């Protein structure tokens with residue numbers, strides 16, 4: 001089995017048409033290996049979220065290919081894409097995005113329930129919630145916990161299906177710096193422990209001091225490494 | 235006994251009423267009724283009289299009843315239409331207020347179909363509760379008056 005879990009080939013994404021056309025992604029090619037902890041940085045409006053939506057199969061490229069786990073995904077139908085998202089991808093967003101009507105535990109159980117997993121769903125979710133330090137919050141309604149706790153639960157939910165890649169868009173964007181630091185540390189620990197690939201979008205490079213790779217997006221183009229001019233404006 | 239219609243009217247104190255005669259036939263034959271009507275109209279050709287068989291006069295009454303029923307039906311259809319419209323509006327508002335949750339469900343791997351089903355089911359439940367409650371209240375009202 002190949003070590004490459006994700007490959008983007010000449011991916012472009014154009015929004016709108018005519019005069020109002022925006023080229024949010026411009027011919028982006030990159031590949032990510034299993035277990036890599038990758039940071040995507042760039043200024044506001046550079047195309048980071050658009051790139052993450054491509055990788056997460058939440059949006060389709062105008063042109064180019066997205067190859068996830070060796071399979072070209074742009075031709076898949078909604079049912080197949082949904083299954084891919086469920087099995088191969090885990091998502092963590094800026095606002096934890098737990099479903100407020102469910103308990104913390106139920107939120108973490110949800111991906112495996114959608115999958116129709118035959119494993120002990122409750123046990124898996126409980127184990128992960130203990131790992132992220134939420135053993136006291138398991139049966140609380142998820143709108144009754146703090147932002148930092150919610151983000152921990154969201155990470156547990158992102159990991160529960162043992163996805164190929166966990167995607168996070170500004171996972172610390174809504175947290176104070178101390179809590180954010182803890183969340184980053186948790187993600188790193190999980191990545192190492194589970195050999196889990198992470199792709200994280202942030203505009204705050206300093207929150208993630210120790211990562212395997214940094215990709216900088218500028219005007220829809222991807223560059224390897226960090227661009228020093230961005231450091232000054234950040 | 236034969237009496238003039240005006241005398242009868244004054245006797246019964248009903249000056250302008252009692253203005254029709256009901257003729258009952260011994261044989262049950264609609265053809266005969268039509269025949270008699272024809273003879274009657276021929277006999278009083280110059281008078282301003284109207285002759286109807288029982289079926290025809292019932293038809294007139296029924297017509298009134300039918301238009302009443304169709305009016306009630308119309309109100310019913312209008313009610314049903316506006317409830318359906320209300321449910322659709324409520325569901326649209328719900329969908330709009332749940333875009334974030336829908337996004338999360340999509341990201342976790344729920345299919346478009348599954349999410350649509352949730353909202354359709356919810357709409358159907360609201361509709362069923364409404365119809366049940368409406369029928370109950372309607373029946374209670376009907377039987378209490």
Ligand SMILES: Nc1ncnc2c1ncn2[C@@H]1O[C@H](COP(=O)(O)OP(=O)(O)OP(=O)(O)O)[C@@H](O)[C@H]1O
Nearest residue numbers: 015016022024043044045046047048049050051203
């Ligand atoms: N659905 C859309 N329709 C039209 N234009 C869009 C859409 N989504 C993004 N864009 C445009 O594409 C460009 C890239 O947007 P994107 O959201 O990827 O930026 P970003 O790097 O995530 O920014 P931020 O750091 O502010 O989140 C922007 O110019 C944006 O206006």
Ligand SMILES: [Mg+2]
Nearest residue numbers: 048049050169
């Ligand atoms: Mg963004």
